[in-house]
Every structure is written in C-alpha cells, then in structure tokens.
Amino acid sequence: MTAVFRPAPIGKPRRTRANSSRQERTLPLRQQLILQVACLFIALTVLFPIIWVVSMSIDPRNISRPDALTLIPPGASLQAYEKVVTRPTSNDISFLGLLANSLKIAVGSSVVSVGLGVLAAYAFSRLRFRGREAMMIGILGVLMLPSVATIIPLFIFLNQFRVDFAGLSFNLRASLLGVTMTIVASQLPFAIWNLKGYLDTVPRDLEEAAAVDGASQFQIFRKVVLPLSIPAIAVTAFLGFLGGWSEYLTTYMFIGQNIPDWTLSIALNSLVGQYARTTSWSEFAAFAILFALPVSAVFFVFQRYLVGGLAVGGVKG
Amino acid sequence: MAPYLYLLPAFLVMAFITFYPLAFQVWMSFTDFAQVNFNVRLHVAPHFVGLENYIDIAESKLAIPNFEFPRLVLFNLWWALSNVIVHVVLGVGVAVVLNAKGLWFKGIYRALYILPVVIPQIIVATVWRNMFDTDSGAVNFVIQGIGGIFGLPADTPAFHLDWLHQVNDPISFIPLPLAYFAMLTANTWLGWPLNSVVATGALQSIPGELYEAAEMDGASPWQKFRNVTVPFLRPAMLPYAIYGFVITFNLFFLPYFMTGGSPFGRTEILVTQAYRLAYEQNLYGVAAAFCVYLFFLLLAVTLVTNRLAQATKSYAD
Known part of the structure; x- marks a missing residue:
C-alpha cells in the first residue's frame, strides 16, 4: 500500500539553495494585487462558516432562527453560553457532565491505544521475527476498514457481559467502558502504524551503544527508545484523544438511551435536525464553539506536528 | 521469543x-440475526439462511424504503471520485498561488x-x-444578498432553496440531487x-533551476506548470489522492448529519446505510452481509488504485 506517507509540515518551507535565490525576486505589483484578491477571497470562504457560528453564538435576541446575516448582532451577549453550560439539552445533564463523559472516553481510549501501540510498534520497527510481514498487513487491513464494519458484532459481543465490580453492576455494552473499548479497536491499528512509522526514522546508534554497554533489550526499550519517541507518542495520543472526543456513532448506538452517559457529540447532534425545532441556533452555535475550541486550539498551535499524522488516518469516520 | x-x-x-468480531460478523452474515437473538438469557439461536442476505442486497429486495444497491454503490464511487478531483485541483491551485515568490502575507x-482541518468533523x-x-x-442569505445587488427581491423562490431535501434534480440531465452539491460544497471546504x-x-x-532553464527556453507559464510543476507534484499527490478517495468513500459524518440520506436515500453511502440497517432497522444479519460487501468493494478500490499508482510512477520513485 502506497497511501501512507508524511507531507512536509506547513509553514516551514524546505528551501533549496536555488529556491532561496529566487526568493529575493519580487512580484510585479499588478500580479501581486490580483493574487492578493484571490487569496482574500479564499480566506473569506474558509472563514465564512466560522464567523457565522461565532456571530450567532453571541446573538442576544433569543430568536430561534437567524433572519439575516449579521457580523456582530446588536447588543451582543454571552447569554447563549450561559444557557448551554447550565442546561445544554432538554435532558437532565449539565455541560460538565457531558464534558466528563467525553473526557473519560477520549483519555481512556487514547492512553490504552498508545500504551499497547508503542510496544507493538517497537517490535515491528526494531525486531525481526517470523510472521512480521503478515501481521503488519493484517494491521494495515484493519486500519483501512471503516469503524462501522466492526461496530455491529462488537455491540452483540459486548452485550453479553455484565460487569459486577465494587458494587456496580452494568451491561458492558451500555457503558462508557464498552464504548471506550470499541474506540480502542479502531484506534489501536492507527497508533501502531503511526508510531512504527516514526520509530523507522529514528537512527539506531544510541540503541547500539546501549547494547554494547550491556543493556538488555527491555532496558534499551525503556531507557532509550521510549524517551526518544515522546514527540510521536504525544502526537498519536492527541490524535487518539481527538477521535474519542468527537466520536459519535459508537457512542450513540451503545449508550444513546442512557442519558447520564451522554457525551458532548450526542448532545450536539440533539441540538440540530428535526428533533430540535425548539432549540435556538444561538445555543447550538455556543455549544459547538465550546465543544470545538479546546481541541481546535491545541491542534492549531501544534498543527506542524499533527497534520502529518492526520494524513495517515488519525480521524476515522 | x-x-x-x-x-x-x-x-x-x-x-x-x-x-473475533470480524469473524463473528462473517458468520452473522449467513444468518437471520435479529433483535431476539440478542438477549443472552433467552438463548434463541438465529437461523442459518445461506447466501440469502447477500442475494437480497444485490437484488435490492430489502424491506426498507428507497434501497437500490447498484445506485448506492455507483453514487458512493462517484461521491468519492468527484470529491477527490475537486480537492486535488483546488489544493494544488492554492498551493501554486501561495508559492509565488514575493507574495505578501x-x-x-x-x-x-x-x-477547517482543526475543527472536529461532527x-x-x-x-x-x-x-x-x-x-x-x-447560504441562502448570501444568494439573496447577491440577488439584491441585481434588484431582485429576497423572497424570490429561487433564493429559498431547500438544499438538503429538494426532490427535483437541479440539472435535468445529471441524475444528482441538490443535496449532493451541498455535501460536495461542505466537503470541499473541509x-x-x-x-x-x-x-x-x-x-x-x-x-x-528547472524553472530558470524553462524560462530561458521561452516556456510560457502554462508550459512551465505542465512540464516542470506537474511531474514533481504527481509522486506526492497521487498517494494522497488515493488515500483521500478511501477516506471520502467511508466518510460517515457528512451524509449522516447533513442530509440524512435525503432525498429518498439518494445521498446515502455504504457506511451510513450499514449503520441504518443495524441501528434503525435491526436487520443485523443483513447489515453484516452489507459490511462484507463493503469490505470487498474497499479491497477492489485499493487494488485498482494501487495498480493505477504503479502504472503512473514518476521521477521520485
């Protein structure tokens, strides 16, 4: 499969000598202006939905639907934010409750898949053993499958188990734990593949030196390889976090009936569409911004390191 | 060891x-697995039905409205292909513009x-x-605004398009609903x-140097693009286009949340249909057979595109 590669990070041009000598030449003014107009137009199309949502979210008129395009509505306020933080949906769950559930799924699935993934990635990248190729193809095959393809059998499989633990008794399928396991199933192959790709680019000199000094293989892994792969672990963990944070289809299928377990993405979808005739769009907009802002801000700041991972399949639909 | x-x-x-779930799914696809078989305490085993599910799907004989398998597959392929073409052309176009030497900002x-990339897909x-x-x-407000410049009143019916549900095709000789174009717009933005x-x-x-040499030979800007830029872009863009094709082919979010398949299931794609078969229709056996079809389609797509990539290999390889 040739579809796995890393694009050059944005905003950090790889400059050749010849390129930089051309850099000094300037664009004729007329051409410069034409290109500026084109670039501004593109920027406008990119920003348009974002500006629209932001301006709706601060609309104070408490109208259920906007009736015109306004950049800053008269008397802008943060009322809608207040409303969605206290009672985001018509159901009895607060924003903090939704946030906590989303965080549990996101952190849980990301930690488990990176933890298991880094061990497997090390073996695939550094060790030679029988069946290596076949196992890697197996993982790649699973990586290509959409998560819908495993969700139905997992639903039935997990539905068979009742968990009785520390006084709690619940059906594994209808729980955040079951959802987290299902998300791990779709994230683990990506974690293995992404971490292996990174380890392949790390030179082996340090490991060889450690081996000469008499370190055991596991010591080399723990004291040399693991510290070296911290950047890749961070990137993979964040992409996994992002996947869990905005996961919808498994979560809704498994725990949609169970309102105390609702996550941010289920609540967001309950604010749009035919069942949300009474929800004002200001609230929808405010909720969408509160939902997106934390992850988008992190993503934006570290995009140089993250877009490469995205190109390998970080976010699976 | x-x-x-x-x-x-x-x-x-x-x-x-x-x-295990994948193997279970293959077994399930040969049975009439339904809601009753879920309950572990009842122990009702599903009946073995052979290839019935597969035949019913292929002959579009499912007891759900608006299901036509060949149309679904064709639409899904066209949806992925058209998106990738638009994305690659726009992406390369903007990259070329932004690469102009001396461009401000x-x-x-x-x-x-x-x-758009840093915002969660949901x-x-x-x-x-x-x-x-x-x-x-x-979108309709913008159209009304543009119409207003030409003195057309805002209540002109053409300015109140029912983008996501309109039944009549906008272009009579192209059998694609308006909702497809809305989805294409949104996915292009993304x-x-x-x-x-x-x-x-x-x-x-x-x-x-290559551009300088081409200039000395009196090449026009188009000739430079065609003979210098394109051959260098191809090895990087082709794998990414293939990867984009697979991602768009399985893009659950847009059809599910934007159009919900309307009008009449014509913007449904395979993954959303599979999800509906299981979650809304409770046809688990059929949904499993559907996922097996999905797997083989994806496999075929990967093999064909990989052949294509081999056949058009270029410089850098």
Whole structure:
C-alpha cells in the first residue's frame, strides 16, 4: 500500500539553495494585487462558516432562527453560553457532565491505544521475527476498514457481559467502558502504524551503544527508545484523544438511551435536525464553539506536528 | 521469543475487539440475526439462511424504503471520485498561488487556510447542515444578498432553496440531487486544505533551476506548470489522492448529519446505510452481509488504485 506517507509540515518551507535565490525576486505589483484578491477571497470562504457560528453564538435576541446575516448582532451577549453550560439539552445533564463523559472516553481510549501501540510498534520497527510481514498487513487491513464494519458484532459481543465490580453492576455494552473499548479497536491499528512509522526514522546508534554497554533489550526499550519517541507518542495520543472526543456513532448506538452517559457529540447532534425545532441556533452555535475550541486550539498551535499524522488516518469516520 | 512478548498485549486486545468480531460478523452474515437473538438469557439461536442476505442486497429486495444497491454503490464511487478531483485541483491551485515568490502575507494565509482541518468533523457537518437551511441558512442569505445587488427581491423562490431535501434534480440531465452539491460544497471546504499542505511540500522540493532553464527556453507559464510543476507534484499527490478517495468513500459524518440520506436515500453511502440497517432497522444479519460487501468493494478500490499508482510512477520513485 502506497497511501501512507508524511507531507512536509506547513509553514516551514524546505528551501533549496536555488529556491532561496529566487526568493529575493519580487512580484510585479499588478500580479501581486490580483493574487492578493484571490487569496482574500479564499480566506473569506474558509472563514465564512466560522464567523457565522461565532456571530450567532453571541446573538442576544433569543430568536430561534437567524433572519439575516449579521457580523456582530446588536447588543451582543454571552447569554447563549450561559444557557448551554447550565442546561445544554432538554435532558437532565449539565455541560460538565457531558464534558466528563467525553473526557473519560477520549483519555481512556487514547492512553490504552498508545500504551499497547508503542510496544507493538517497537517490535515491528526494531525486531525481526517470523510472521512480521503478515501481521503488519493484517494491521494495515484493519486500519483501512471503516469503524462501522466492526461496530455491529462488537455491540452483540459486548452485550453479553455484565460487569459486577465494587458494587456496580452494568451491561458492558451500555457503558462508557464498552464504548471506550470499541474506540480502542479502531484506534489501536492507527497508533501502531503511526508510531512504527516514526520509530523507522529514528537512527539506531544510541540503541547500539546501549547494547554494547550491556543493556538488555527491555532496558534499551525503556531507557532509550521510549524517551526518544515522546514527540510521536504525544502526537498519536492527541490524535487518539481527538477521535474519542468527537466520536459519535459508537457512542450513540451503545449508550444513546442512557442519558447520564451522554457525551458532548450526542448532545450536539440533539441540538440540530428535526428533533430540535425548539432549540435556538444561538445555543447550538455556543455549544459547538465550546465543544470545538479546546481541541481546535491545541491542534492549531501544534498543527506542524499533527497534520502529518492526520494524513495517515488519525480521524476515522 | 522476545518480539512476540512486545506484540502480545496489542494482539490479545485486538483478538477480542477486532478479529473475533470480524469473524463473528462473517458468520452473522449467513444468518437471520435479529433483535431476539440478542438477549443472552433467552438463548434463541438465529437461523442459518445461506447466501440469502447477500442475494437480497444485490437484488435490492430489502424491506426498507428507497434501497437500490447498484445506485448506492455507483453514487458512493462517484461521491468519492468527484470529491477527490475537486480537492486535488483546488489544493494544488492554492498551493501554486501561495508559492509565488514575493507574495505578501503568505504566512497568515497558510495559517488561516488550515482552520477547517482543526475543527472536529461532527461540528463541521452539523454547522454546514444549518448553513444550508432553507429559511435561516447562511447560504441562502448570501444568494439573496447577491440577488439584491441585481434588484431582485429576497423572497424570490429561487433564493429559498431547500438544499438538503429538494426532490427535483437541479440539472435535468445529471441524475444528482441538490443535496449532493451541498455535501460536495461542505466537503470541499473541509478537504482542500490538507491537499494544499501536501502540494506545498512537493512544490518546495522543486529545484528553482528547472524553472530558470524553462524560462530561458521561452516556456510560457502554462508550459512551465505542465512540464516542470506537474511531474514533481504527481509522486506526492497521487498517494494522497488515493488515500483521500478511501477516506471520502467511508466518510460517515457528512451524509449522516447533513442530509440524512435525503432525498429518498439518494445521498446515502455504504457506511451510513450499514449503520441504518443495524441501528434503525435491526436487520443485523443483513447489515453484516452489507459490511462484507463493503469490505470487498474497499479491497477492489485499493487494488485498482494501487495498480493505477504503479502504472503512473514518476521521477521520485
């Protein structure tokens, strides 16, 4: 499969000598202006939905639907934010409750898949053993499958188990734990593949030196390889976090009936569409911004390191 | 022995939550698995039905409205192909513009253009759903604004398009509903920036001497693009286009949240249909057979595109 590669990070041009000598030449003014107009137009199309949502979210008129395009509505306020933080949906769950559930799924699935993934990635990248190729193809095959393809059998499989633990008794399928396991199933192959790709680019000199000094293989892994792969672990963990944070289809299928377990993405979808005739769009907009802002801000700041991972399949639909 | 110890945790987990469910799914696809077979206490075994599910799907004989398998497959293929073409063309176009030497505010534009990528997809889909709303959506407001410049009143019927549900095709000789074009617009907004990042990386690796030599030979800007830029872009863009094809082919979010398949299931794709078969229709056996079809279609797509990539190999390989 040739579809796995890393694009050059944005905003950090790889400059050749010849390129930089051309850099000094300037664009004729007329051409410069034409290109500026084109670039501004593109920027406008990119920003348009974002500006629209932001301006709706601060609309104070408490109208259920906007009736015109306004950049800053008269008397802008943060009322809608207040409303969605206290009672985001018509159901009895607060924003903090939704946030906590989303965080549990996101952190849980990301930690488990990176933890298991880094061990497997090390073996695939550094060790030679029988069946290596076949196992890697197996993982790649699973990586290509959409998560819908495993969700139905997992639903039935997990539905068979009742968990009785520390006084709690619940059906594994209808729980955040079951959802987290299902998300791990779709994230683990990506974690293995992404971490292996990174380890392949790390030179082996340090490991060889450690081996000469008499370190055991596991010591080399723990004291040399693991510290070296911290950047890749961070990137993979964040992409996994992002996947869990905005996961919808498994979560809704498994725990949609169970309102105390609702996550941010289920609540967001309950604010749009035919069942949300009474929800004002200001609230929808405010909720969408509160939902997106934390992850988008992190993503934006570290995009140089993250877009490469995205190109390998970080976010699976 | 040691290599397998590193792999054991990951494969143990995957055996339970990936490989076993996949095998179970294949078995399920030959049965009439339904709601009654769920309950572990009842112990009702599903009946073996042979290839019935597969035949029913292929002959579009499912007891659900508007299901036509060949149309679904064709639409899904066209949906992926048309998106990838638009994304690649726009992505390369913008990358070429931003690569112009001496262009002002380059860094700002690059930072702005990456914004769609950093927003969680569920938010992108729900926001675009509201953007295309008939009476309150921003898209119709923009059309009304443009119409207003030409003195047309805002209540002209053509300015209140029912983007996501209109039954009649907008272009009579092209059998695609208006909702398809709305989805294409939204996915283009989301999809071209990453293509642009990949193209930028490739553009910056082209030695400037080549352009200088072409200029000395009196090449026109188009000839330079055709004979210098394109051959260098192809090795980077082609794998990414193939990858984009697979991702768009399985893109659950847009059809599910934007159109919900309307009008009459014509914007449904395979993954959303599979989800509906299981979650809304409770036809688990059929849904399993559907996923097996999906798997073989994906396999075929991968094999064909990989052949294509081999056949058009270029310089860098």
